[in-house]
Each structure stands twice: as structure tokens, then as C-alpha cells.
Amino acid sequence: MAVCVDVLAVVLLLRVAVLGFPARPPPQAESSCGYKSCPATQPSMLNVHLVPHTHDDVGWLKTVDQYYYGDRNDIQHAGVQYILDSVLEQLLADPTRRFIYVETAFFFRWWRQQDSATRKAVTMLVNEGRLEFVNGGWCMSDEATTHYSAVIDQMTLGLRFLNDTFGACGRPRVAWHIDPFGHAREHASMFAQMGYDGFFFGRLDYQDKARRIRDKDMEMVWRASESLTPPTADLFTGVLPNGYNPPAGFCWDQSCNDPPIRDDPNLEDYNVDNVVKRFIEIANDQAKMYRTNHIIMTMGSDFQYENANLWYKNMDKLIRYVNAKQSQGSKVNVLYSTPSCYLQGLHQANLTWSVKMDDFFPYADGPHDFWTGYFTSRPALKRYERLSNSLLQVCNQLEVLGGPNSRKGPYGEGDSDTLQEAMSVAQHHDAVSGTEKQHVANDYAKRLARGWAHCETLVMYNPLSRMVSWPVRLPVNGSDYMVLQPHGQVLDSQVIPVSKATRKIRGDRGYAVNELVFRVQAPPVGFRTYVVSQMSRQHPPVAPQPGTPLSMENQFIRVTFDPDTGLMNTNVHQHNRHLTYCNSVVQEVQQEFSPWVSQVVRLYWGSRELELEWTVGPIPVEDSLGKEVITRLDTNINSSGYFYTDSNGREMLERRKDFRPTWDLKQSEPVAGNYYPINSRIYIKDKVNQLTAVTDRSQGASSLQDGSLEIMLHRRLLYDDVRGVGEPLSEPGDDNKGLVVRGRLLLALTPPKDAADIHRPLAEALVLEPLLAFQTGELHPNTILEFSGLQASLPPAVHLLTLSQWDQESVLLRLEHQFQVTESPTNSQPVTVNLKKLFSTLEVVGVSEMNLSANQWKDEMNRFDWKTSGGIVTFSTGNTNEKGIFGMCQSCLHKCEVF
Amino acid sequence: MAVCVDVLAVVLLLRVAVLGFPARPPPQAESSCGYKSCPATQPSMLNVHLVPHTHDDVGWLKTVDQYYYGDRNDIQHAGVQYILDSVLEQLLADPTRRFIYVETAFFFRWWRQQDSATRKAVTMLVNEGRLEFVNGGWCMSDEATTHYSAVIDQMTLGLRFLNDTFGACGRPRVAWHIDPFGHAREHASMFAQMGYDGFFFGRLDYQDKARRIRDKDMEMVWRASESLTPPTADLFTGVLPNGYNPPAGFCWDQSCNDPPIRDDPNLEDYNVDNVVKRFIEIANDQAKMYRTNHIIMTMGSDFQYENANLWYKNMDKLIRYVNAKQSQGSKVNVLYSTPSCYLQGLHQANLTWSVKMDDFFPYADGPHDFWTGYFTSRPALKRYERLSNSLLQVCNQLEVLGGPNSRKGPYGEGDSDTLQEAMSVAQHHDAVSGTEKQHVANDYAKRLARGWAHCETLVMYNPLSRMVSWPVRLPVNGSDYMVLQPHGQVLDSQVIPVSKATRKIRGDRGYAVNELVFRVQAPPVGFRTYVVSQMSRQHPPVAPQPGTPLSMENQFIRVTFDPDTGLMNTNVHQHNRHLTYCNSVVQEVQQEFSPWVSQVVRLYWGSRELELEWTVGPIPVEDSLGKEVITRLDTNINSSGYFYTDSNGREMLERRKDFRPTWDLKQSEPVAGNYYPINSRIYIKDKVNQLTAVTDRSQGASSLQDGSLEIMLHRRLLYDDVRGVGEPLSEPGDDNKGLVVRGRLLLALTPPKDAADIHRPLAEALVLEPLLAFQTGELHPNTILEFSGLQASLPPAVHLLTLSQWDQESVLLRLEHQFQVTESPTNSQPVTVNLKKLFSTLEVVGVSEMNLSANQWKDEMNRFDWKTSGGIVTFSTGNTNEKGIFGMCQSCLHKCEVF
Secondary structure, eight states: OEEEEOSSOEEEEEEESOSSOOOOOOOOOOSSSGGGGOOOOOTTSEEEEEEEBOBOOSSSSSOHHHHHHTOOTTTOOOOHHHHHHHHHHHHHHOTTOOEEEOOHHHHHHHHHTOOHHHHHHHHHHHHTTSEEEOSOSSSOBOSSSOOHHHHHHHHHHHHHHHHHHHGGGGSOSEEEESSSSSBOHHHHHHHHHTTOSEEEEOOOOHHHHHHHHHTTOSEEEEEOOSSSOTTTTEEEEEEOTTTTSOOTTOOOSTTOOOOOOOOOTTSSOOOHHHHHHHHHHHHHHHHTTSSSSEEEEEEOOBTOOTTHHHHHHHHHHHHHHHHHGGGGTOOEEEEEOOHHHHHHHHHHTTOEEOEEOSOBOSOBSSTTOBTTGGGTSSHHHHHHHHHHHHHHHHHHHHHHHTGGGTTTSTTOOOOOHHHHHHHHHHTBTTTTTSOSOHHHHHHHHHHHHHHHHTTOOSSOBBOSSSOEEEEEEEEESSSOEEEEOTTSOEEOEEEEEOOHHHHTSTTTTTTOOEEEEEEEEEOTTEEEOOEEEEOSSOOOOOOOOTTSOOEEEOSSEEEEEOTTTOOEEEEEOSSOOOOOOOSOSEEEEEEEEETTEEEEEEEETTOSSEEEEEEEOOOOOTTSOOEEEEEEEEOOOOOTTEEEEESTTSSEEEEETTOOSSSOOOOOOTTGGGOEEESSEEEEEOSSOEEEEEESSOEEEEOOSTTEEEEEEEEEOSSOOSSSOOSOOOOOOTTSSOOOEEEEEEEEEEOHHHHHHHHHHHHHHHHTOOBOOOOOSOOOTTOOOEEESBSSOOOTTEEEEEEEEEETTEEEEEEEEOSOTTTOTTTSSOEEEESTTTBSSOOEEEEEEEOTTSSSBGGGOOOOOOEESOSSOEEEOSTTOOEEEOSSOSOOTTTOOOO | OEEEEOSSOEEEEEEESOSSOOOOOOOOOOSSSGGGGOOOOOTTSEEEEEEEBOBOOSSSSSOHHHHHHTOOTTTOOOOHHHHHHHHHHHHHHOTTOOEEEOOHHHHHHHHHTOOHHHHHHHHHHHHTTSEEEOSOSSSOBOSSSOOHHHHHHHHHHHHHHHHHHHGGGGSOSEEEESSSSSBOHHHHHHHHHTTOSEEEEOOOOHHHHHHHHHTTOSEEEEEOOSSSOTTTTEEEEEEOTTTTSOOTTOOOSTTOOOOOOOOOTTSSOOOHHHHHHHHHHHHHHHHTTSSSSEEEEEEOOBTOOTTHHHHHHHHHHHHHHHHHGGGGTOOEEEEEOOHHHHHHHHHHHTOEEOEEOSOBOSOBSSTTOBTTGGGTSSHHHHHHHHHHHHHHHHHHHHHHHHGGGTTTSTTOOOOOHHHHHHHHHHTBTTTTTSOSOHHHHHHHHHHHHHHHHTTOOSSOBBOSSSOEEEEEEEEESSSOEEEEOTTSOEEOEEEEEOOHHHHTSTTTTTTOOEEEEEEEEEOTTEEEOOEEEEOSSOOOOOOOOTTSOOEEEOSSEEEEEOTTTOOEEEEEOSSOOOOOOOSOSEEEEEEEEETTEEEEEEEETTOSSEEEEEEEOOOOOTTSOOEEEEEEEEOOOOOTTEEEEESTTSSEEEEETTOOSSSOOOOOOTTGGGOEEESSEEEEEOSSOEEEEEESSOEEEEOOSTTEEEEEEEEEOSSOOSSSOOSOOOOOOTTSSOOOEEEEEEEEEEOHHHHHHHHHHHHHHHHTOOBOOOOOSOOOTTOOOEEESBSSOOOTTEEEEEEEEEETTEEEEEEEEOSOTTTOTTTSSOEEEESTTTBSSOOEEEEEEEOTTSSSBGGGOOOOOOEESOSSOEEEOSTTOOEEEOSSOSOOTTTOOOO
């Protein structure tokens, strides 16, 4: 019983702790739903697929619950409960009508309140394909500021509900990200691995769109991974014609003012002829941008269909009157349809499609309208979301390790549902993105906090699949402490004064004047207990030495600071130097650049990375100027305009200043137009050196000069950006004077060939930080001081992405290969993991492999195949501008599988 | 076969021109609708009747068809087709839900578009009382600016549709004028005579309402006629608690922002407890203002229920959760109900109610917010509406007289439906009232014009039931003409120059420089043909003589003009003087007071009245001041603060300056607070003299000084009044420079005892003006030169209110007694009319008497009886402040009836 780990990710359903492995259920029937349910089209005509839909933000101007109930309609008129009520009625009234629904966070709330007759009616509609779920995650996640780990979780949560509730007919065939502000390649890769047949979105750079319209290149195959053998991460991708709105003049929602179809000749302003004429013109114009005799029209928008009758009554008429023209020779055929039925039409056209290999960032909707600030917006929320993900994984793992009693077991309360839902909501493209109103951001944070309250643990815990070592900083008032390891050995520790910058965040460190610093270790998927005692003798800590020239150094790095500017200079030792151990756990320099910008530079003994802890805020706005605060790292690396950013925290993408791989860029914003989202890291390199910055949250970053990296840390604005949110991004903080934010950058300067071996585990450890818990007093004699859920650490390439209880007898396990193809000579290789010998306390009695989102058996995945232009796929291999050729990834899929 | 005429009006369905009189249909069954269908209430609790309703203006900010379809939602979100769709669905979903519908103009449009399954479902709902029609006229008519004739017609049109479609279950039991801006006594009288059991409205003077709340006098019996024996014109009348809106915080329409009921404890902000508490408080507070253990709450407002689910879903919860409190001792019982079910609750309480005898004008919603300007607003539209009513009666009569071929018969096209609908729409309280937006006013005028186009006649026609004589003014360019009567006699005629004021209205008189004036006569319900020929000899007309002192005189009146001011002085000859006939059909004086105010004073030979033709406009606003233009008539009549205005053109009501009969008025607006609507006339009097001004349209008028009368003619404003219409009343006119309006006042100065004998027929003739039509060339030898549809004129007291074709074999006849009790020694007496000998060309073979609105057989009327305080009814008999006592009107009902 073993598994080969290569893709993102091997997803396994393990049967544990039961005698005998239950028979796997037979493949689910899709009698009348799915593609089989699609309405007939006319091969000799232009088929216009009307797709009735609503776009229901899981929070934006209102909170998710306000949106659900239709509360606070003074802010925005929107009530999802009524949308679903209304659509249901209208679908039942006419079997030709269709509707799609997207956001399971809302559907779940609604379903829970329905009686059995209503549930039966909905199930019938789903089974007949009249109500189709698309996308189907808990929310429509942001693509710029989300981490793949949390995205997979939120998709799994939503899709599982649909699967459990409706079976195969509830499984979405199409991914549908009509609103996110740019599109990440890793999202496409994930969607492919989740089994979607296609993907549609609405927003892309206006220049890109113009080029695609001109070249009839609005639909393509996105090859979304450098590492995976096509078509594993291939995803058919279409750009929708009108964002996600209906064509101009054809919006019949209660929120629109377009004229209804007035077909009673006895009343004024009979307009059928005019409407039909305009519609046929629009359809023919749209057909010029696309390649087949099928076109799609999105008939809906934000929170529409609260009164679905308005839409359907007019669309019924539209279809009737437009198609009636066919008897007079019209070649336009309009029908109610869905994205999957439209996709099927495209697939049946059997064309060869272009291949897209970069991503869709940054997004601009005009020459001076780049949507890149939100990569950094609300940095505190972004950090809290990231930290919450870590806790969620801990919580999930504890439920597995604690068994049936986990909710009240030795690991403390472990009800992960609340946090899972809060985290899933937080992935929404107006949540962690920072693009929501302030009160909504507060609500997301409150939900996460409530999730935390359901996940309190009583010990420190390491959710990673390998031993980790990390510094602990405890606020103390004394100056001499002893730290004991589980077996009684004394651990090196150090007391340092709390920095002035640290005090700026109220409540941080409480009233403590010092910090006790020591470096702890914890075993994989486990914990270790340390005992801290105050010593009676008290030496004052070493006081900071202001103004003097400084340097710090450990085995790997030497840092010096310019005595005049405070700017630091870092050198990496080419060979390990045998420095004398100087009884120093950490060396640190505190720098204050202004009353609202300060930094602590820390070098831990034994670390290959330098830590920059920045504190920014309150950003002053008394000068009536909004501000965006960056940190910039200048090197002599010959980066030649190239830099590299992660995609949702996983694969790295090459970026080039003032350049887009897909079209001839007319750069109009030299800064904003070169910003990209980073979720975990950014690097620049030349043949000798690579500077990698690993971050603790999602941010915006760029390289505007060769050898330079910059990361935006915080921002505060005085004007709304006129995109709907209706308030400037000016976070008030606790005292309404402006928010103070703190964060960390970890810098690693290495030869390029070694870089991934450093930054991959570093980023992994930063994403899934160990959790600390404390108790006072004497240890109970029976206290377990150390525990590991694994029999041994997993190999460095394998990341324990998910370990969570699935049902009474099953555990969901995701094993990820966390190295990209070619980036590490050692680690970019397949790895085999023996599942039988994986856990220390669980007996694995059976295993089934699933797709990435765990809503389909892997061997039942049967995605559409698409012909692409060029059988050989090329990826750039770096700033040398050489192109490597590979038709295969370093996959082990052909030689090993789950057994 | 005869009928006694006394009430307003004897309404007869005549069977004509068929052999044998068909059996009268049996009384219609009301198995499960009506009062029998009312939900059970709790005798020991406070019963809160929730009345779900929508108020659908038949035009206001949008035109009636825009409202129906939901077009121009940019102006106002409103689409009646969707309201009816949505309510139907929601009613079918739950048998406890109720809804009322009011405006048949909209329901008719909707019904016509439904399929048979929908019609069947609606019929079921009506039969079960779940959908109840209230009011049920074509529109909810204005009460200040409408003429009773047109109101009766529009009510008849709407109620007939309901009767024809749904039978007895479609007959409204309750009149419902929730929005009109003040309430006319004549409306109440009409509603009583139409068989309504009760009447509810929303708007009354704020002081009046405060007094009624204080005294628990919100519900009463309105004794609405001085002339009719109670309870013929008694109408139970209730003031609704919140206008027609729901209580604060309980509006769940899509147009409202009140919080929905959030009853899912898993979501945020569960608010059931709070909602229930607030509701019970509000119900108990409201109960303090009313007398029984039933209260009504209007759950709806303007164009609400477009998405009825929002309302019903939340009201379902409200009812469930509030009534659930009964198990804990709550004494509040909430239920879905209707106005008639609420009325039944009041009736069963068997209380004695106060009696109201004045009316509810003027309406003020604040100390400086009197709604009295609209009595005059849009004077041109008001005139056009009045003229159109006259044409409609002609058209109706012609269809009867022309028989089955009337639509293409000798009387020309006579399809009255279009004009009937246009007139019915024009009665709406934002139509003839002038309170609509300009573009909507244009639409009403356009509809009337379209109605005219369907009613073109080829001859001149007199719709009155007696011979009339009236002056004709033909635009001519010659100066000598001969006018011949049917039998060849020459008629006196006169040519006068077109006045300067006349030319101010573009197109009026075309390019003619002169007018040919002669006085014609036409027989009752008939026509007479005159032949006009131009003479070869041409004497120039008498030129006007500017600046000289002037006087004019006929048999009855002498008028002199002050040579300095132009102000005129009028004397009535105490005895007819034998003046020499001076070959003058008319004497006229043209007066120009300013470039935009002029007047022609005309005295016709043989007339008892003086005609003032006023021309006002464009009202200048270059000084940034809006203006209201009045004409004031000063006399030495000792009026002692009293004056008299008509109610909807019928009974006269006594008014008194700075006084209300019902409460102790705190007068805050000495002008606006004393204005009253007049539809046909106003007078002041003392024991010797009465000055009566008869008007050609509805206007506002007052008497602000003893002996003085003033009438507002035209108005133009620069600011919106902040009551929703959103534009100032500034009519642009054809050239956008401001509207010029012309009209006539007829003044009669008589002893009081003779006044009614003059002003009743005068007003009748002005309301139902003869219609003129012209043809050129030689008369065909077979042309009928003269015709009367009656065998003889009816007596002066009897007005032929309606003569219209009902169906193939029936004709609807309304005979009105047009004199009020005591106002004429001669004419305020019962009159008997012999129906057999009435018509000259119709054979009456049967007759059935109906209620006023012709939707119920008279002898099946069975209205609720109400106990009133005081068996003796008192009316003021005039400004002598004496009170006359009479418990009986001069009725003939006890001695004669239809036979």
C-alpha cells in the first residue's frame, strides 16, 4: 500500500480503524443531467446560449449573512434567500428554462431551511439539468491573494455538499470565475485536477481582450502547469463576451432599467420588432469574435434573479419572437442553456485551439486602472487568514489523531467545521482580497475568530510532516530564565528588551518589557513540551546600542549596517564558517525610519534566512495624500528585467518588466503595471545568486530595477476607486487613528540551484506555522511531553497538504509534491510514500484515490479532450531566454500508482 | 312603466328592441367568498388584520402603460404585470394568504394576457376570498378635481369587468381611497349608492387626525348627502392608521430596507425575539386609537409586491412567531385578512358610531403643507378632461340611438370604448388632479385624443335631455354672413374681430381675423343643422374702441367699466327691462391687464349670465418666482365668512373661512388653508343676493373677504413640492415658453331663492356642451336637418346622466335629480318620468333598476347597517347659522318606484 507523489496533489481517501474494507460504491448514474440534458441546437444556425445566472458575492458591500437574508438593503439591494426561492418557482413553471448556481456557501444555507417537498423539487430540477451547479465551491475564490491550500479546502467543502446532496448530477462540469480581478495559473491547474471540463471568466486586461477579439482568440486551452504532463493541468478556458453581464439593453432584472418586451399591441410602445432586430444584430456582432456557431450570453449579474419572473418572462418572449424569425430566413437560434451545454457545443465543433501558458495578471480595465493595489490591501486581514489556515490544518489533524473523541479528547476541542466555513468564506474574491467594505472585513475577521474559538488546543503542535525548528519569543518581565526540553536538557535561551516598534501594536506583548527567545523543535504531525522557569538571579538584558555601526553574523550570513543611513548589507558565506558559538539565540537590530515605519532585523543562530520584521502604521494622511508603503531590496544581481513570483503559493511564474507574454504591451503605468501578486515568495536571480523573499501573507510585489525587489506592505487611501465598494481603503485600527500592521519577510540569498531547497521548506513552515499553547504550574506526572502522529518524517519533497476526518471510517489525505519541475536537482523527483507505515496511531485498512477536490474517484475522471495547436509545449526556463522542451513531466504516474 | 327620480341617480337597465323580456338571472351565489370567507378571529384577543396590498397608480411618475409593463424603471421601479404574476404564485402557495387588488385598469390589462389555466387559478382564489377586489373601479379616482359623472362612469367600467369576469365574488364590498389628497362628500355618497359597506382612506388633515386619535374617533359613519334619506348615503368610513403603509420597521417589500426576519440561529443576527416584541408593542399602541378588538395594518405601498415572496415569507414568520406567544399569555392574534373581513369584525362589534357630515377638504400634512394648489394645477388638462366627458356622453348616446350599426351608422363612427377607457384613466388621482409628471400629463391628453379619434361625429349634437341654446363662434375672414335655420329662417348673427388675447393661443382661430357669432338651439338628445353662407357685400366689423369708458347691457344685466382701472361693475335688473333689441347677438369688452393676463367680457342677448373669458400665460418666471393667478370678484354681499362650493359637481357644501366643522382649527395658512376644490361652481350669498360663478373645469377657489370670491386660474412653480413627483409644476406649452390657458367663468347674480334654477341648468349645459361638426358644400337633399332622440324634453330637475348601450339587447339609463334639497322651491321636488314615452326611436320592453354603479340589482343591495349616535341628523342651512332639523329628505321613494 503505497502512493507515488508527483502532482498537486495525490488525494487519498483512507479507510481506517474498521475491520474489512467496505465495497466501493458503483459509479454514479447521470441519467438525464449533465451533457445529456442539453437542449438541441441548430447545426446550420448561430446558436445563442442564454445562460440565466446570478453572481452572489459571499460578502462584499454587505456581510455574507446580510446578503443571504436580504438585510441592510439600504447598502445594497440583495437577498439570496429570495433569489433561490424565486428561481425555483420559475424553473418549475416551464421545463425549457435553465439556471445555474455557483456559490455553495449560500445554497447550503438555503437548502437547510427547505422542507422535503421543496428539496424534492430541487433535486428533480438538478437531475434534469434544469438547475445546474457550476464552479460549486463554497465561494468564488480570489485568485491573486489566496493560497492553494485554502482554495482546495473551500472547493472541497462546497463540492462535497453538492455531491452528498445530489450525487453525480450535482457535480459541476465547468469552473466559473466571472468576477475575480485577474486569473492565476495555479487556479486553472487546480480546476483541471478537480475534473472540470472548462473554465469561463469575465475580467482580463483590456489590451489582452482587444487582441483576442481581433484574433478570434477568446477561447483557448490553458496549460496551467510546467510540471504536470498535459493534459493533466490543461483547462479549456473561455473569455465571456460582456464580463458577466447581459448584452446592453437586455437586462430584465428588477435592478435594471432596460425596457421590457411590450408585445401587447393594445398598449403603448409595442416594441417586439425593435427588440428582435437589436438582438439579432448583437448576436451576429458577437459571433464575429468567436470561432464556432455557438455563442454564450450571460443573462444576469450581481444578486440578480431575486424576482426571476422578470427575467424569464421577457426571455421567454425573446426566444419566441427571435426564433419566429427563422421562418422568414433568420439564421439565429436562441435557447436557454448553461455553460456546460455551451461548452459541449464548443467541444463538438472539434476545432484546434490555441495554448495559453502564462497567467492573467495583472488586470487592468483601462490605461490607468490597474487592479494591483488589492494584492496588499488589508494586510492584517490577509495575515489573519493565513494564520487561520494553519490552525485549520491543525484542527483537522487533531480530529483525525484524536479519533471519535477528538472534540473533547486529549487534544482539546477540535470542532473544525466553524473554522472551515469561516476560512472558506474568507477565500471569496472580496474577502482576503481586501476589496470589501470595512464592516465586511470586520465580519470576516469575526468569523475566523469564532472558528478559532472552536479550535482551541491545549498544546503546541506542528502540522508539518517533518520535524521543524523555530524560534519562540515569550513576553516576560524578568531577565533570566531556564528552558528545559522534554528529557530535561537545558535549552539555550536569551532575554532581550521588547523593541519600541513592537509596543506600537496595542496589546502585543502586553506589559512585558522583555522577550525570552529560544529555539524549539517539534516532531512531524505532533508536539513537544518545554518547561520554562524563572531564575532567581537576574541579570539585566543587554540594552540596545543606538547609533553605533552594527553587524551581525551567524554560520551562513553576515549583515552590516551603514552607520549613516541604517541601510543594511548582507553577505552569504560561500562556505560554512566555523564561528564561535556566542551564546546567542538571536541577534537583532531595531531600526526606526519614521514614527510609523520601523523594522527589526533578526538573525537566528543556525538559520540560513534573515528575518525582517516590519511595523508600519498608522500611515499618516494629514497631508491629504494616500500612501502605499513598500520595502525594497537592492542587490547587484543581474536580473535583466526578470523576476519570479509564485502562483497561489505553488508554482513559480516568470515575470518580465513592461512585458506580457501574450500580447504586445503598451505600458501606461510603470509601477502599477508591473506589480504582481505574491502569496508566498518572490525572487530575482542571475547565474550566481538568487535572492528569495518569503512572505507571511499575500502581498503585491515587483522588480522595477535590475537587482531590485520591492514588496508592498501596507496602504491607506483617501479616495474610493469607483469600482463599487464606495469607500476609500483607510483601515481605522482599534483607535480610529489608522491601522498598525506588522509582518515578516524571510530573505534567503543562495546560488540558484540551491534556492528551492531553502525556500520551499521555509515557505511551508511559514504557511503552516506551529501553534503554541501554554499552561502554568507543575506538569502532571502523566503528561505526554512529546508525540508524533507519523512513524517518520516524510521526504522533503512531500508536503502533508490535508489530513482530515472524512466520515466515521475514512480519512482524507492529500500528499503534495511541493517542488516544481527542474527547480531542485535533488527534490524535483517523484517520491513514493508507504501508506501502511505512515501513521503512528492509525491503521490504514484501505485506500481510494480521488480527484483534487475529493468529489470524484480518480479513475472515473473523464474530462473532455481538446485539440491544441502544436503538440510540443514550450516553457521558458528563466531569464537566460533559453527555451527548454519537454513533453513529459518528471512524472511517476506511468510507473507507480496507489497500491 | 315609469320611474321616480330623486336620488343620484336612478339607474335603469332597459331592455329594448327585442321581443319578449328575458328572464332576470337569479341572485348570484356567494358560496365561499365575501364575508363568509373571512378567517376566524379570537374574541378575547386583539385581532390584527394584516392586509397585503399594493397601491398601483394609474399613471403618476410614469404612464399607465409604463407602469403596467415595468418600462422606464429608471424613473421609478414599478411593473404591475409582475406584481400580479408574483402575487398569484404566492397566494397559490399557501391557502391562508390573502391579497386585495384595487385598480381594474391594470387588472384588466393583465387578465387579457393570461392563459386559461391561470384564469382558472385566479377565479378559484377569488371564489375562495383569497384574492379580493376592493374599490374595483378602473382607477382610484381623484376626489377634488373629478366630476361625479366621470367618476360614476369609471367605477362602472371597472366594476362591470369584475362582475362579468367573476360574478358576485368579484364585487367589492369596500371602497378604498388610500391615497387621494382629501375626500369629497359626494364620493362617499356615490360609494354608498354603489352598495359599498364601508370605506377606508389614508390621508386627512393632520389636526383632524390628531383629534380623532385622541378621541378614538378614527372610524365613523359618513352621512354623505343632505338630500337623501339615511342610510341611503350613509357610508361607514375608517381612517387607516399609517396612511396606507405598514407600521415602521415592518416593510418587507423589495423597495424597502427594513430588516427581514432572521430566524436561523446558525446565522448572524437572529432577530425573532426582537421583531415579535416590537410588533406586539406597535399593535397594542395602535389598539389604543381604535374602539374594537380588531385593528388593521396595511402591509404594502406604492407598486409593492412585485416580488411578493419577500412580503409573504416574512409575514408568514411574523404570524407564526407572534401567535406562538399566545401560549405564554400573549393576547395578540395576527392573521392575514382583507378590508372587508376587518369591516365585518367592526360590524360585529355592534357599537354606536359618530356621524360625519362635512367633508375632508382641504388636506394638510403639516402647518404649511396644504394640498390645495392641485385643485387648479394643469388647467388645460382639466378642461380637456371635462370636454372629453361631454364627448363620451355624446358617443354613448349615439351608439344607443344608432343601434347595432352605430359604429358606422348615420351618426358617424361611435366606438366609445377607447374614450371611455381614456376618460376612466384620466379620473385617477394623479391624472386630472394635475399631480403627475409632465410627460404623464401629456400621455393622458394623448389617450383622450385617441379616444376622440374613435368618436368623431359628423353633426352637431346636444346630449342634454332638454332643448339648449348656446352661442357659436366661428373663425372667419369675411365680415358678412347669413345663417339659416333648418326651415330656412334667417338667424341673427354678428361678426366681430378676433381679440388680441385669443391670438395668443397658437392655432386658436387659425388665420381668421374675425369671428361669426350666432346663437343656435338643439333639441334634447339630438341635433339641428344650420347653414352658413358668406354674403357678397362686405361691411367691415365694428372695430374695438380702446380706452373709452364702456358699458354693456341686455334684458337682465348692465355692466360698466371703470375708465381708469378697467374694473367692471355689474348690476342685475330687478325687473326685466324692455330694452330695444339692438341687433346685437353679443356685446364684448376686451381687457388686457398685462402681456400675459387678459380677459374678454361677453354679454349675450337673452342670457342671465355674464361670461368672462380669461387668457393667462405664459406666466413669467424670469424673476425666479413661481406664480398662482387668480380672478377675484368683489361684491357688497354680506357673506359673513361663508361661501359654498360644489362637491364633485353635485351637492353644494357650506364653507366658512378659518373654520372646520369637525375640529377646532389652528389656522396656519390664511390663503391656502381656506382654499377648496370646485368642480362646477362657487357662490356667496346673503339674504338678498347670491353671486354664483360657474366654471368650465375643476379649480381651486375661496372667499377670503366678505363679499369676495376668488378662483385660481393657472399656476406655474419653480420648485418641486417634495411629495414625490420630483419636478416643479411648470408646464412648457407648445413653444417651451410656458403654457397659455384660456377658460370661461359664467357669473350669475340672483336672489338666493332663484339661484339654483339658474346655475343648475347652466352648469349642466357647460358640463355637457353641445358638440359641433362641420361640412362644406351643398346639403344633400335627403339630409336630416333636425333630430331628437326623446319624445319630449325631460323636466328641468331631471338630468340624463347616462344613456349607453349595455349589451345587444339592453341600454343603461341613469336619470339624475340634479337639484339639492331645499335649494329650489320649484325644482327640489320628486319627478316621475314615463319610460315608455321617453324615447322617440327606441321601444322599451323591460326595465330593471340597479345600483349606481350598475353592478348589482337594486333590490339585492343589502348593505351593513350601522348604529349611529343621535337619531336626528342636523345640517346647517346657511350662513344664518340657523340649524334646520330634518329626518327625511323630500323623497318620493316611499311613494313611487319603478313600475
